[in-house]
Amino acid sequence: MGNEDALFFSRVLTELTLSFHIIYATIGVGIPLMIMIAQWVGIKKNDEHYILLARRWTRGFVITVAVGVVTGTAIGLQLSLLWPNFMELAGNTIALPLFMETFAFFFEAIFLGIYLYTWDRFENQKKHLLLLIPVALGASFSAVFITIVNAFMNAPRGFDLVNGQLVNVSPLLAMFNPAMPSKVAHVVVTAYMTSAFVLASIGAYRLLKGSNHVYHKKALFLTMKLGLIFSIATVVLGDFSGKYLAKYQPEKLAAAEWHLETEKGAPLILYGVLADGEVKYALKIPFGLSILSHSNPNAEVIGLDQFNEADTPPLYIHYMFDLMVTIGMWMVLLSFVYVVGTWRQWQFIFSKWFRWLMVLGGPLSIIAIEAGWWLDEVGRQPWVLRGIMRTKDAATASGHVDTMLWLFAGLYLILGIGSVFILWRMFRRNPVEQELADRAGEKAGVAK
Amino acid sequence: MTLEVLGITVLGVFLFGYIIVASIDFGAGFFNAFSTVTGKEHILTKVIQRYLSPVWEVTNVFLVFFFVGIVGFFPKTAYYYGSTLLVPASIAIILLAIRGAYYAFTIYGGLKHKRYTILYGLTGLFIPASLSIVLTISEGGFVTMMDSGPVLDYWTLFTSPLSWSIVVLSLTSVLYISAVFLTWYAQKAKDRAAVSLLRKYALVWAVPAIITAAGIIVEMKGHNPEHYQRLVDVWWLFALSVIFFAGTVFLLWKRLAYGFAFWLLIGQFTSAFLAYGISHYPYLMYPYLTIYDSFTNKAMATALVIAFIAGLCLLLPSLYLLLRLFLFNKAYVQGDRNDHA
Numbered sequence: 001m002g003n004e005d006a007l008f009f010s011r012v013l014t015e016l017t018l019s020f021h022i023i024y025a026t027i028g029v030g031i032p033l034m035i036m037i038a039q040w041v042g043i044k045k046n047d048e049h050y051i052l053l054a055r056r057w058t059r060g061f062v063i064t065v066a067v068g069v070v071t072g073t074a075i076g077l078q079l080s081l082l083w084p085n086f087m088e089l090a091g092n093t094i095a096l097p098l099f100m101e102t103f104a105f106f107f108e109a110i111f112l113g114i115y116l117y118t119w120d121r122f123e124n125q126k127k128h129l130l131l132l133i134p135v136a137l138g139a140s141f142s143a144v145f146i147t148i149v150n151a152f153m154n155a156p157r158g159f160d161l162v163n164g165q166l167v168n169v170s171p172l173l174a175m176f177n178p179a180m181p182s183k184v185a186h187v188v189v190t191a192y193m194t195s196a197f198v199l200a201s202i203g204a205y206r207l208l209k210g211s212n213h214v215y216h217k218k219a220l221f222l223t224m225k226l227g228l229i230f231s232i233a234t235v236v237l238g239d240f241s242g243k244y245l246a247k248y249q250p251e252k253l254a255a256a257e258w259h260l261e262t263e264k265g266a267p268l269i270l271y272g273v274l275a276d277g278e279v280k281y282a283l284k285i286p287f288g289l290s291i292l293s294h295s296n297p298n299a300e301v302i303g304l305d306q307f308n309e310a311d312t313p314p315l316y317i318h319y320m321f322d323l324m325v326t327i328g329m330w331m332v333l334l335s336f337v338y339v340v341g342t343w344r345q346w347q348f349i350f351s352k353w354f355r356w357l358m359v360l361g362g363p364l365s366i367i368a369i370e371a372g373w374w375l376d377e378v379g380r381q382p383w384v385l386r387g388i389m390r391t392k393d394a395a396t397a398s399g400h401v402d403t404m405l406w407l408f409a410g411l412y413l414i415l416g417i418g419s420v421f422i423l424w425r426m427f428r429r430n431p432v433e434q435e436l437a438d439r440a441g442e443k444a445g446v447a448k
Numbered sequence: 449m450t451l452e453v454l455g456i457t458v459l460g461v462f463l464f465g466y467i468i469v470a471s472i473d474f475g476a477g478f479f480n481a482f483s484t485v486t487g488k489e490h491i492l493t494k495v496i497q498r499y500l501s502p503v504w505e506v507t508n509v510f511l512v513f514f515f516v517g518i519v520g521f522f523p524k525t526a527y528y529y530g531s532t533l534l535v536p537a538s539i540a541i542i543l544l545a546i547r548g549a550y551y552a553f554t555i556y557g558g559l560k561h562k563r564y565t566i567l568y569g570l571t572g573l574f575i576p577a578s579l580s581i582v583l584t585i586s587e588g589g590f591v592t593m594m595d596s597g598p599v600l601d602y603w604t605l606f607t608s609p610l611s612w613s614i615v616v617l618s619l620t621s622v623l624y625i626s627a628v629f630l631t632w633y634a635q636k637a638k639d640r641a642a643v644s645l646l647r648k649y650a651l652v653w654a655v656p657a658i659i660t661a662a663g664i665i666v667e668m669k670g671h672n673p674e675h676y677q678r679l680v681d682v683w684w685l686f687a688l689s690v691i692f693f694a695g696t697v698f699l700l701w702k703r704l705a706y707g708f709a710f711w712l713l714i715g716q717f718t719s720a721f722l723a724y725g726i727s728h729y730p731y732l733m734y735p736y737l738t739i740y741d742s743f744t745n746k747a748m749a750t751a752l753v754i755a756f757i758a759g760l761c762l763l764l765p766s767l768y769l770l771l772r773l774f775l776f777n778k779a780y781v782q783g784d785r786n787d788h789a
Contacts, residue, residue: 003596059556066552069505070545076512077537080519084530084597091523092744095516096751102509102516103759109505110766114773134766171751397596398534407538411545418549422557429558 007392009401010082013408017075018377019370020412024068026369029143029188030195031061032108032136038222039129049215050222052435055119057199060423062116067419072105074408082401086384086394089166093159094152096171101145108138140188147187150376151179155248156385178248182240183376189237190372193230194365197331199223201362204355206432215432221342224358228335234328239292246293249386250302252379255313256321257289258282262303266290271322274315313381320375327368331361451749452739455521456725458756462517464721466510468625468714473507474572475626476500477547479649481569484562491641495634497555503770504551508544520752524742528733532591532600533582540578543571576618584611587672588734598736610667617660621717624653628696628713632706633775647700654697658690661720672734678727685723692716 035054042050080087090098111134122128152158158174160167203220206213245253253259258269258279268288272281287297294301304312334357341349348354380386384394449457476496483492519526550568553559585591590605591598605611627650634642665686668676679686692715699709730738743749 062556063552065505066548066556069508070548073508073512073544073548074541077515077541080515080526080530081534081537082530084527087519087526087530088523091519091526092748095520095523095744095748096755098516099520099752100755100759102513103755103763106506106509106513106759106763107766109509110763110770113503113505114770118773166745169745169747171748396531396534398531398599400535404534404538407542411542415545415549418553422553422559425559426557 003395003397006397006399006401007395009405010395011391013401013405014075014078014082015377016405016409016412017071017078018373020416021068021071021075022369022373023366024064024071025143026191026194026366027061027064027198028068029139029191030193031057031064031199032132032139033192034195034199034223034226035061036129036132036136037226038219039125039132041222043125043129047218048436048439049218051125052215052432052439053219053222056427056432056435058116059426062112063419063422063426065112067415069109070415071412081398082396083384083394084396086389089385089389090149092166093156093169094149094171094174097145097148097152097175101142101149104138104141104145106138108135108142111135111138143188143191144184147184148175148177148180151183152177153383153385154183154252154376154380155179156388161388179244182237182244186234186237186241186372189230189233190369193227193234193331194362194369196223196227196230197335197365198362200227201359204358204361208352208355208359211431211433213433215436220358221339224335224338227331227361228339231328231332231335235332238325238328242292243294246301249379251304251307251312253293254302254304254307255315256317256375256379258315258318259289259301259303261305262300264290264300265298266293266301266303268292269318270325274318311382313379317375317379320371320378323371324368324375327364327371331365331368334358334361451746451753452730452743454753455743455749456729456739458753459514459517459521460721460725462510462513464718466507466514467721468717469503469507469510471576471622471625472629473500473504473626474576475622475624476630477572478569478623479626479630479646481566481572483645484565484569488645491639491645495630495637495639495642498637499630499633499775500555503774504547506767506770508548511544517752521744521749522732522737522739522742523744524737525732528591528598528737528742529582529585531597532585535600535602536578536581540575543575543578546571547575572622573619576622577615580614580618581605581611584608584614586728586731586733587668587675588731588736589671591733591736593736608671610664610671613660613664613667617657617664620653620657620660624650624657625713625717627653628700628706628710631700632710635706643706647703647706650700651697654693654700658693675727675731675734678729679723682723682726685719685726689716689719689723692719 035057038050038057039054042048042052042054079090111131115128115131115135118128118131152174155177156174157177158170158172200220200223203216203223206216207220242253245256258272258274259266260277260279265287266289268285268291269279270283270285272279272283274280289301290297290299293299338349338354338358340346382390382392384391476499480489480493480496483489547568550564554561554564554568584605585600587610590601590608590611592601593599627646631643631646631650634646665676665679668679692712695712696709696716699705699712730740732739732742744752
């Protein structure tokens, strides 16, 4: 296999693994927090339904975690297998957060095992809830540390290259790079948001499919409320990301926004097509881009004209940006209408079509996560380490990368279908009505 | 102690931890499958699943620690091993994925079928086999430097007696370690039928384990004389290892103190692992890579060591809690409690 081929297949395999892993990783970061909140609400309100909600979510969660462990191990190894030159450089500069991520996950895995197998061991539910805190912390910190590595790839700091030699390495400076604050916050909060909406879509689906149990209504209301909070936070943090890009990665911003010419008072371009170097059929928000970039409608925003074409990313990332932002805004609106509507008893939010919209919210949020990561990763091209190492110089020269691609594609197909099927079957066979009845029966049996 | 030696020691701890906990896990899965096929599942399955379920993710983390840590402490390994291990490591990932999927779908998801149990059990043999290739490659003679970088010579690897001996050693020691541990565990669970069956497995696998281990030292003489000479230099560690081995077998034979027998086994593998590690020094891959020329910069090494110590302060109490709740908790081990979500 030529090096060109190896590069191509390495890219496709990495894209495939990451696109698949991010679904499980995102859910894995967000759901422990949701379980924690549900169990806490259950203890506070002394409401068995919320506690059962936490318990049933946990059962589903461990399945997604198991798949996430597998895909996480895969990407962890593939980084060295497919990008050995990059990992050699990364090992010297950004190994610290990678190492710490493993500790965070270790911490999470230990307590998840304990939490999972001690549901009825404690008289006091609060003690059991305490065991979940390290799980949620470990999960979120895994995301923080890994995102730090990604931030470093976008804004490498903390070392100098002198005649090809690495000198003055500072692991802490590398970790706290300029991309880190906005990126970490964005990744963690969108994981919470997505998890809330995924759980909401399960509740909405059950309500649509004939169950009118108050359990599902409580679940839906709780998760939509959480989704609203985290989606608003996402919008605010998205604004910070825009400002970061304008300052540190203007070529990425310009490509994502199709901002071709440097100008003052730049409009924000949404959708549209690019024909012969001109943007057509687009929705233009006057001064939008200048505000997003510099909080000033008259500010100058650097356009693609300032860059060499060999140093800018492919322009299709514009659509990734559009997709991400549109879904994000839509979810704010949807959850806002639902939450206000529930307080004010608007009838249409109990209608079938509105519930279908909420069912769609979960998958849509996951699509937004995918679009966001594609925007981030493709938007960094042609660099693997911006300004330092190009993607094409990082790849392996090894043969058989294409065979490995097919092998892993088969694996992910089986894991994907298998996990959906298993989750479906698990909750099908043990609907909440039945479990509540069983528990009531058990309690009555004990009381006798 | 230099930072280089400190770094390789940290990695050695993770590698050794992985070898032990993963061997228990792999072997248990295999015995579980074997008992399903031979119709003895009523004896073993319960004891085995009770031990495995809460700890399997922890097992996996040891491996992740090792390969993340080695890229951190010795970044050049990413280049040398990353370029050469694409195929064997990918196969190992797929096999590990089958194990993960078994937990997700069968243990947590309730999808029960003999087929999955057998597939799962077989991965317990294939994973150590595929991972052991890394140790073989590190002995040198299988990787050539081309213009494009290091390339693994598959033909030489597959026809080398050394690589097959290492594969066989990995299999026999997995089964031996696992059987000894599970005998002790079954004893704690007061499951007599399981104890007697597992004790038999332990005794059956003891002899092949020690013979293959000795065989490899002989193989080494022809394959890598330099390493062989250094192995001979630490003969006293091997002698210690054999004494520990004899102790374990004696206790198992006499049906005495299974817990102590397991700790003797840990002693046996620790001394053998140390002997291997010391004699391998300073090479990470003969003759291209030593721990000195592949070492990271001082700032990163210091940061990693500090992170390691801080991490251990967090993890050791947590691991202790995990073991106390599941491994050393009478009610749980004896099956009086389940408490699964």
